[in-house]
Structure formats: structure tokens, C-alpha cells
Amino acid sequence: MSFKPIKSLAELHNYLHATIQLEHATIPPYLTALYSIWPGKNSAAVHILRAVLVEEMLHLTLAANVLNAVGGTPDLTQASFVPVYPAYLPDGEKDFQVSRQRFCRQAVETFLKIERPARAPNEQSQMVRRKRSSAAILSMLPDNEKDIHYYSIGEFYQAISQGITYLEGEKSRCGETLFIGDRARQVTREYYFSGGGEVMPVVDLPSALAALRLIIEQGEGGGDGAFDYEHEISHYYRFEQLLLGRYYQTGDQPGCPSGEPILVDWDAVYPMQDNVGVADYPQGSELHTAAREFNAFYYKFLQKLTRAYSGHPELLMAAVGDMFRIKEHATALIRNPIPGQAQNAGPTFELDEYAPAVAPAEGDLV
Amino acid sequence: MNQSANVLYKVSQKLEQIEYDAVVVGSGVSGAIIAKELAERGFRVLILEAGTGQDLSTTGYEQYLASFYSSVDKDNNAPYPVNASAAMPRSPGIRKVQPGQPDASGYFVQNGPYALDSTYTRAVGGTTMHWQATTTRMLPEDFEMQARFGQGRDWPIRYADLAPYYNQAEREIGVSADVEDQTYLGITFDPGYVFPMRKIPLSYLDKSVARRLDGTEIELDGEAKRLIVRSVPQGRNGVPNPAYDNGKGYVPIGAVSAHQSEQGERCQGNTNCVPICPVQAKYDARKTLVKALATGRVDLLPRAVVSRVHIDPANGRVTHVEYKRYADSGCTDVETGVAKGRVFVLAANAVENPRLMLASNLPSSSGLMGRNLMDHTYLLAWGLMPEVTGTMRGTQGTSGIEELRSGVFRKRHAAFRIDIHNEGWGWATGSPYTDLLDIVDNKNKFGKALRRGLVDRISRQLLLAFMVEQLPEPGNRITVDPRYKDALGNLRPVVTYNLSEYSMAGLAYCRQLSRRIFQRIGVEDHTYYDPADYGYFTYLGQGLVFRGGNHFAGTHIMGTSRQDSVVDFRQRSWDHENLYLIGAGSMPTIGAANTTLTLAALCFLSVGHIANDLRREKSTTVITEGGPA
Numbered sequence: 001m002s003f004k005p006i007k008s009l010a011e012l013h014n015y016l017h018a019t020i021q022l023e024h025a026t027i028p029p030y031l032t033a034l035y036s037i038w039p040g041k042n043s044a045a046v047h048i049l050r051a052v053l054v055e056e057m058l059h060l061t062l063a064a065n066v067l068n069a070v071g072g073t074p075d076l077t078q079a080s081f082v083p084v085y086p087a088y089l090p091d092g093e094k095d096f097q098v099s100r101q102r103f104c105r106q107a108v109e110t111f112l113k114i115e116r117p118a119r120a121p122n123e124q125s126q127m128v129r130r131k132r133s134s135a136a137i138l139s140m141l142p143d144n145e146k147d148i149h150y151y152s153i154g155e156f157y158q159a160i161s162q163g164i165t166y167l168e169g170e171k172s173r174c175g176e177t178l179f180i181g182d183r184a185r186q187v188t189r190e191y192y193f194s195g196g197g198e199v200m201p202v203v204d205l206p207s208a209l210a211a212l213r214l215i216i217e218q219g220e221g222g223g224d225g226a227f228d229y230e231h232e233i234s235h236y237y238r239f240e241q242l243l244l245g246r247y248y249q250t251g252d253q254p255g256c257p258s259g260e261p262i263l264v265d266w267d268a269v270y271p272m273q274d275n276v277g278v279a280d281y282p283q284g285s286e287l288h289t290a291a292r293e294f295n296a297f298y299y300k301f302l303q304k305l306t307r308a309y310s311g312h313p314e315l316l317m318a319a320v321g322d323m324f325r326i327k328e329h330a331t332a333l334i335r336n337p338i339p340g341q342a343q344n345a346g347p348t349f350e351l352d353e354y355a356p357a358v359a360p361a362e363g364d365l366v
Numbered sequence: 367m368n369q370s371a372n373v374l375y376k377v378s379q380k381l382e383q384i385e386y387d388a389v390v391v392g393s394g395v396s397g398a399i400i401a402k403e404l405a406e407r408g409f410r411v412l413i414l415e416a417g418t419g420q421d422l423s424t425t426g427y428e429q430y431l432a433s434f435y436s437s438v439d440k441d442n443n444a445p446y447p448v449n450a451s452a453a454m455p456r457s458p459g460i461r462k463v464q465p466g467q468p469d470a471s472g473y474f475v476q477n478g479p480y481a482l483d484s485t486y487t488r489a490v491g492g493t494t495m496h497w498q499a500t501t502t503r504m505l506p507e508d509f510e511m512q513a514r515f516g517q518g519r520d521w522p523i524r525y526a527d528l529a530p531y532y533n534q535a536e537r538e539i540g541v542s543a544d545v546e547d548q549t550y551l552g553i554t555f556d557p558g559y560v561f562p563m564r565k566i567p568l569s570y571l572d573k574s575v576a577r578r579l580d581g582t583e584i585e586l587d588g589e590a591k592r593l594i595v596r597s598v599p600q601g602r603n604g605v606p607n608p609a610y611d612n613g614k615g616y617v618p619i620g621a622v623s624a625h626q627s628e629q630g631e632r633c634q635g636n637t638n639c640v641p642i643c644p645v646q647a648k649y650d651a652r653k654t655l656v657k658a659l660a661t662g663r664v665d666l667l668p669r670a671v672v673s674r675v676h677i678d679p680a681n682g683r684v685t686h687v688e689y690k691r692y693a694d695s696g697c698t699d700v701e702t703g704v705a706k707g708r709v710f711v712l713a714a715n716a717v718e719n720p721r722l723m724l725a726s727n728l729p730s731s732s733g734l735m736g737r738n739l740m741d742h743t744y745l746l747a748w749g750l751m752p753e754v755t756g757t758m759r760g761t762q763g764t765s766g767i768e769e770l771r772s773g774v775f776r777k778r779h780a781a782f783r784i785d786i787h788n789e790g791w792g793w794a795t796g797s798p799y800t801d802l803l804d805i806v807d808n809k810n811k812f813g814k815a816l817r818r819g820l821v822d823r824i825s826r827q828l829l830l831a832f833m834v835e836q837l838p839e840p841g842n843r844i845t846v847d848p849r850y851k852d853a854l855g856n857l858r859p860v861v862t863y864n865l866s867e868y869s870m871a872g873l874a875y876c877r878q879l880s881r882r883i884f885q886r887i888g889v890e891d892h893t894y895y896d897p898a899d900y901g902y903f904t905y906l907g908q909g910l911v912f913r914g915g916n917h918f919a920g921t922h923i924m925g926t927s928r929q930d931s932v933v934d935f936r937q938r939s940w941d942h943e944n945l946y947l948i949g950a951g952s953m954p955t956i957g958a959a960n961t962t963l964t965l966a967a968l969c970f971l972s973v974g975h976i977a978n979d980l981r982r983e984k985s986t987t988v989i990t991e992g993g994p995a
Binding site for chain 1: 424425428432564605606608615617623624625626627628629632634635
């Protein structure tokens with residue numbers, strides 16, 4: 001392993017801000033694919049996308065818990081928090097970009113890359129130096145960190161785990177601790193739960209490492225097979241089932257699922273234009289209005305999450321209801337053609353016009 | 367993890383050569399609990415289920431949902447396939463019974479005088495597939511109706527005897543409720559007890575009603591009652607209570623799925639809990655069945671309709687049950703099989719249990735098999751709230767009024783509880799579908815005016831459902847008649863159902879109280895009882911309509927001797943010592959409490975005794991080996 005180690009609290013905060021950004025960055029592409037499927041069709045794909053999404057939201061919450069535990073303040077409302085798609089992931093994987101696109105083979109192949117197992121093909125390529133492009137979004141890392149890139153999300157999290165362990169070791173030698181965050185800001189199971197792993201409060205080194213381990217395992221798998229130590233199937237293998245046309249069952253080797261067949265109907269999908277933007281909709285059209293309404297609502301949603309992660313975890317309950325609204329707004333776009341074109345509209349997740357230049361004070365948030 | 371591993375789709379030739387420890391008839395909540403608990407104690411169990419077995423997969427469940435969405439009648443059994451081999455009662459098509467002319471057009475043969483529109487579901491998971499999941503405990507006084515009020519019968523056990531089993535049932539079902547709200551009218555909990563999950567929050571509609579109604583005093587037979595809108599305990603996933611189980615907490619059980627679909631861990635507030643929860647946040651017995659099957663000691667044989675219970679005439683013991691197995695719902699390729707066990711448990715429900723016993727010519731030496739049929743009779747009252755109250759949000763029922771479940775008036779008329787329905791007038795009028803038809807066809811509205819019209823009308827709707835207790839009366843009964851057979855040749859249930867003075871007086875009082883409540887909260891009363899309705903009756907000159915509550919009970923009633931009852935307090939048959947008849951059929955009274963929680967608690971009580979019987983028999987067998995039987 002040859003990461004550039006995290007050596008200061010400021011660096012750790014930056015990395016943790018990036019994890020929040022990273023976990024969120026997968027949500028618009030997954031939501032878009034999910035909502036592009038015709039109602040009542042592709043049940044297996046719908047369940048797989050939905051289950052992965054629920055867990056990404058869990059990861060987002062766990063990342064916020066870790067940042068809160070070490071005295072940081074999550075903020076999902078800053079300009080460029082949501083990437084401009086197609087985008088590189090915030091951990092700097094440089095060999096592929098992520099798009100907002102309809103459910104299709106290419107999208108699932110990208111999802112596999114997002115969730116790919118931690119080990120780089122060879123030690124050399126594990127950490128890649130690459131100049132930050134305008135599309136990359138690791139905006140919160142200091143300049144000298146911006147050319148750090150990890151092969152996978154798993155490696156990125158391993159770097160963070162090592163950094164936390166190192167910094168807590170340093171602190172404890174002085175009789176102090178890294179975990180000085182207000183416990184009331186931790187999101188606990190009362191406010192959030194999902195079947196695949198539980199949200200856990202982060203209050204010390206073991207709970208921080210457990211939270212990070214859960215994120216890695218759910219994404220890529222923890223053991224040698226498709227299932228992790230809790231017998232849960234990881235995102236990578238969940239998605240792979242759609243390409244291989246068969247469910248994994250316990251005992252299967254990676255690449256060789258032996259469960260029930262899955263029938264995927266790639267045509268039972270609305271033909272949404274890839275990475276469609278508000279500018280693609282005629283000024284004054286219903287689509288234009290609907291797309292802007294979606295973005296405004298989504299930005300408010302991120303404001304609410306920010307507040308939930310800043311001492312008001314009870315707001316997550318209401319956020320569940322907001323997900324229904326997001327679905328309504330999104331499907332209203334996805335199910336309608338762009339005038340004069342063969343392709344359909346979609347939500348654009350272009351939020352920068354709503355983001356203030358400076359982060360607002362807590363009291364200003366919804 | 368493939369949870370349907372032990373679902374036997376093909377009957378092995380050897381099935382009848384296996385002697386199971388227990389053969390359970392029915393895979394609803396009772397059968398599932400018994401099977402799981404016995405299997406966890408190390409016993410081998412066979413479950414015979416009359417319905418089809420598609421239900422343990424996500425795909426099967428989605429077929430149910432698709433049937434529900436596409437069905438014109440959104441009745442209790444709309445999601446569950448029409449199946450001639452194991453037919454079930456369905457409420458559409460119910461009509462008045464003409465005197466002397468039983469109506470055999472549905473599965474039930476309605477013998478009158480009133481047609482009963484109550485239903486149950488014959489499918490894996492049983493009637494919990496369509497239940498509303500209201501999990502009220504019975505009141506202590508409900509167990510002592512004869513001693514305290516000179517009405518009905520007393521139970522051979524008391525509330526305190528059942529209390530520990532209520533705790534177990536609340537764990538298994540996963541009840542969301544707050545102890546503070548549920549401690550009333552004598553209901554007590556162990557010190558420090560909390561429910562697995564916190565209460566499902568009250569809806570905006572509930573709060574609107576509560577704001578105007580809470581604290582209203584009424585007087586009944588000299589007793590003052592203060593009406594309070596309370597949260598309803600329910601078997602659907604809410605926020606887990608970290609204090610549960612001495613601080614161990616509770617992990618909600620989500621959807622049954624072989625592929626980790628990870629949904630249903632929390633109620634999303636869809637308003638079609640009855641007949642099917644789209645996300646499986648509502649408990650149904652499949653959640654218990656999955657745990658039972660995971661032990662590896664339970665076999666589940668779907669599409670197997672038990673047709674006869676065979677006994678050894680020498681000692682009354684059950685030797686085996688005979689079943690008819692069908693290939694599909696068109697009753698083709700029917701084969702007859704035999705299942706053997708040391709103990710037999712009939713968990714088919716309060717209609718099917720006595721039907722099967724009577725069809726097997728086993729009427730009980732008490733003569734009470736099938737008699738004392740009880741149900742909750744519902745009186746509906748509906749109107750429009752003074753302002754928009756967000757009707758159609760939340761689960762179907764989040765609050766109710768419980769104060770009239772208790773009182774000295776029970777000497778005179780039936781007790782009841784009141785449900786505030788979040789889904790508007792649907793049950794009474796067929797809203798919102800009927801509203802839509804009216805606005806389009808009669809008011810000629812379209813576009814925005816149509817949308818506005820629908821919102822105006824629906825979002826102010828209030829429906830109060832008065833759930834009225836019924837006493838055990840031997841004349842209300844399930845019988846069989848060789849003239850009425852189903853497609854497999856099994857005898858169908860003949861339902862004889864009447865309303866007593868006690869019930870009618872209670873129902874009439876409910877109507878009176880509904881007017882007062884509506885007056886108090888400023889509701890415009892739209893209640894109308896159609897004389898042509900099959901539930902229409904008159905009491906003291908007033909016309910009313912009742913509806914069945916799907917809470918069949920009493921038909922293999924529990925008591926203290928073989929002369930006055932079918933089963934003892936353990937739900938064991940007095941006549942057949944290795945036969946248990948379990949479920950609401952054993953209940954001597956039902957009070958104004960939805961029956962499922964109590965029958966689940968009774969199962970936990972019984973299973974300890976069943977296990978003891980099995981262990982004792984084992985040792986007896988060893989001792990008397992080679993000796994006379």
C-alpha cells in the first residue's frame with residue numbers, strides 16, 4: 001500500500017467532506033436509471049437499483065457521522081457539491097466518467113466501475129497522479145492534494161481509516177482524543193435504518209472504523225466472494241447480476257451466479273437523453289419549468305439533509321417523504337419527450353444557481 | 367439465502383411414510399408461529415397450506431400487487447387469485463338472504479338471516495396477507511364477561527395469564543406503539559416494558575379530530591366517559607425503540623425476499639394496508655414462516671387442502687389427515703395424500719377449522735363445534751370535516767377512541783372501539799372511485815376543475831368505523847351440508863348469522879354517538895343507510911347498516927369442561943388428546959379488540975404445552991415399548 005498518508009486533522013476533514021460528496025455523487029445517476037424504467041417492468045433491476053440507493057444513502061449518513069465525530073460540519077449545499085455530469089468521481093478514479101443516463105447496459109457497466117473491488121490491477125496503478133480536470137470535483141481538498149487519485153472507492157476509504165487511526169494514536173499519546181464531536185449530531189438507528197447494515201453512531205476509533213468498513217463492504221464485498229461476512233451481497237455483484245442475467249446465491253464464485261434467471265428488458269425504458277441539461281429544454285416550455293422546479297426542490301432537499309446532519313436528525317424522517325416528491329418530479333420529466341427530438345427529458349441536477357457563494361449560517365437553512 | 371428451500375413443490379412418494387412431530391394445517395399467523403416455535407425447540411413440522419405457494423418470492427408478491435392495482439373491486443381479497451381448489455369468501459357480490467333460501471353463489475353458503483360479508487384469505491400467510499394489522503390487547507374485563515356483566519362467557523384464563531404471551535406476540539408481529547398511550551381501562555404492562563417500535567405517528571386528520579374532540583365528556587349508564595383520540599398499536603414497521611428488550615433494541619423485519627430487496631423496514635404511509643402493503647412494511651405471517659423454514663426442520667406443502675381428519679375410534683387420537691393436492695388453481699391433477707404426525711394442529715381459522723372437523727364427522731362431544739360464531743360488527747358513519755384535513759395520508763388507521771370498550775353499560779349492550787380512517791369514505795361509499803365517477807359523469811367536470819373537485823371532496827372526508835363486540839351465541843354457527851361442495855368435493859361452510867338485541871342496541875348507540883361526535887367537531891354528516899343494503903336492519907324503528915369485521919371467532923370455544931367447550935385453556939381438544947384447534951375459534955369472547963394479537967398470544971401459550979406433550983409422549987413411548995398400547 002502506498003497511499004499518501006493523512007497526517008493532519010485539516011486533511012482528514014477534507015477527505016471526509018470528499019466522502020460525503022462521493023457518496024452523494026452516485027445518487028443522481030442511480031436515481032435517474034431507476035426512474036427511467038417503465039412502471040411495472042424490469043422488477044429485478046428496480047429492486048437492485050433501489051436496494052443500492054438505500055445503501056448509498058446509508059453511506060452518506062455514515063460519512064456524515066464520521067465527520068461529525070471528529071468535529072467537522074457536513075455541508076451538502078456548497079457550490080459544486082453535486083458534480084456536473086459526466087463527471088469523474090470525487091476520489092479521483094480517472095479511467096472512467098459517470099453520467100446521468102437511462103437504465104441501459106452502458107449505465108450498468110459504469111455502475112460496476114463505481115463499485116469495483118478495492119484492489120488495483122497492479123500496485124503501480126493503485127495511486128495515479130493526474131492533474132485535476134475541470135470536471136473533477138474534489139473541490140474541498142487543498143491544492144497540494146488535488147492530484148491524489150485512488151483506483152477505487154475502497155482504497156480511498158482505506159486511506160481514511162489509516163488516517164483516523166494514525167491521528168487518534170497521536171492524540172491519545174497526549175491524553176486527548178480525535179473524537180470531540182457533539183454526540184447529539186450523530187444519526188442513530190431511530191432516525192435511519194435500512195435492511196442492509198445499520199446506521200451507527202460514531203463516538204470513538206472502533207465505531208469510526210466499523211462505519212468505514214461497512215461502507216466498503218457494502219460497495220464491493222468484503223470476503224472473497226459475492227457475499228460479505230454478514231451474508232449480504234455487495235453492490236458490485238448486485239449490478240453484475242443484471243449483466244449476467246442470473247441471481248447469485250450463497251456459495252457462488254464471483255462471475256458465476258447460479259440462482260434464478262433474471263430477465264432484463266433493456267427496451268422497457270424511457271429514452272432519456274444522456275446528461276440532459278436545462279439548456280436543452282426550450283425557454284418557457286413546461287419541461288423547462290419542471291426541470292427548474294426539480295432542481296430547486298432537490299437543492300432544498302440537500303439543505304434539509306445538511307441540517308439533519310447538523311444536530312437535527314429528526315429531519316431525516318421528513319426527508320423520506322421528500323423522496324416521493326423527488327420521484328414525482330423526476331418521472332414527470334423522464335416520461336416526456338423533448339419537443340422535436342427523439343429523446344426524452346430528465347432531471348438535470350444542476351444546482352449551482354441555488355448554491356450561495358458562501359455557505360449559509362445554520363439558521364438560514366430550511 | 368433462498369428462503370423457499372423447504373417449500374415442497376413436488377410431493378415425494380415418501381411423504382406419507384414420514385411421521386412428523388407435528389402436522390400443522392394452515393400457514394397463517396397461528397400455523398406459522400406454532401411451526402416456528404416447535405422447530406426452534408427441535409421438532410420436525412409439516413405445514414399443509416390450501417392456497418398456492420408463490421408468495422415467498424418477490425415475484426409472487428408483485429403478482430399480488432399487480433392484481434390489486436388492476437382490480438376494479440379493491441376488496442380484501444382483490445390481490446389473491448381466484449382459486450377454485452381452495453376458494454375463499456369475497457365481499458363483492460354479497461346480497462340479502464331471502465328467508466328459507468340459502469345463497470350459495472359465493473364460497474360461503476349464506477343461510478341468513480343476515481348475509482355476512484367477512485372474508486379470509488386462503489394463501490400462504492393466511493389472512494395476515496390482507497389484515498390491517500391493528501394489534502390491540504383485550505381488556506382484563508373482556509375475559510370475565512359473565513362474572514362482571516352477566517353476559518357471554520368467562521375465559522378459563524385471565525388477562526394476567528395471557529400477559530406474558532402478549533409480550534411474545536408483540537415481538538413476533540413487531541408492534542409499533544407507546545406504552546403510555548396503551549395503558550388504559552385496566553390494560554397493564556410489565557414494569558419497564560416498551561413495544562418493539564415507537565408508535566406510528568398520528569395523521570393530520572387524527573390531530574384535527576383530536577383538537578376538537580379530546581376531553582369531550584359523555585355519560586353512559588351513570589358513568590362519565592372522557593373521549594380521547596389515541597394512537598393505535600399496529601403490526602407495521604416504525605421507528606425501533608432502543609429501550610426494547612432491556613436496551614437490546616429491535617431490528618424491524620422488512621420484505622420477504624430471496625434477493626435482499628431491502629424494503630419494508632419502515633412504513634411509508636401508503637393507504638392500502640388492506641388488502642396489501644406495497645412495500646411489505648406490514649407484518650404478515652410469511653415473515654414468521656421464513657424464520658420457521660430457516661430452521662431446516664419445517665416443510666411447507668402448498669396446494670394441499672386437508673379434507674378429512676382421521677381418528678382412532680378406540681382412543682379418540684388423531685391418526686392422520688388426508689389432503690387433496692392440486693396442480694393449479696383450475697383443480698386439475700388432484701391427488702390424495704396422507705400426512706402423519708404425533709400431534710396435529712388445526713390452524714386454518716375459525717371457519718375452516720370447524721368446517722374441517724364437521725366434514726370429518728367430529729362435532730365434539732359438547733356439540734359446540736362450529737357454534738358461537740362471533741365477528742365484530744361494524745357501524746360506519748361518515749361526513750365532511752369543516753376544512754381540508756389531508757385525508758388519504760398515512761396508513762389506513764393511526765388512531766382511535768377506546769373509552770367505550772369498558773363500562774357497566776356492557777350489562778345492557780355491546781362495547782365498541784372507534785377507528786378514525788385515514789382513507790376517507792372508501793369502505794362506506796367506494797370513494798375515491800365513486801367520487802371520480804360522480805364528478806365526471808354527473809358534474810361534467812374535466813381538467814383542472816376535475817382535479818380541484820376531487821381534492822375538495824376527498825381531502826375533507828372523515829369516516830368513523832365503530833367496531834362492535836359480539837357475544838358467543840350458539841345459534842350463530844358454521845355447519846356443513848352435503849348439498850354444498852367445492853370444486854374438490856370438500857364440503858363448504860354454511861354460515862348462519864344473526865344479530866342479537868345486545869348487538870343491535872350497541873350498534874344503535876354507536877349511531878347516536880356518531881351524531882354527537884360530528885356535532886362536536888363540526889362535521890357535515892353524510893351517513894346514509896340504504897334499505898336495499900344486505901347489511902340493513904332496523905332497531906327501535908331506526909334503520910342501520912352493519913358490516914362484517916373479518917374477525918371470525920368462537921367456533922371451537924375454550925372452556926373448563928368437555929361438556930361446555932371444544933378445547934381447554936391450552937386449545938387442546940377435549941375429545942382428541944393429540945389434537946389442538948388453535949386461533950380465534952378458541953376465544954370465548956372477543957370484546958372490542960381486534961383478534962389477531964390475542965390469537966397470536968394464545969399460540970405462544972399453546973406451543974409450550976404442545977412441546978410438553980411431544981416430550982412426554984416420547985418418554986412414554988420408550989417406557990411402554992413392546993407393551994400394550
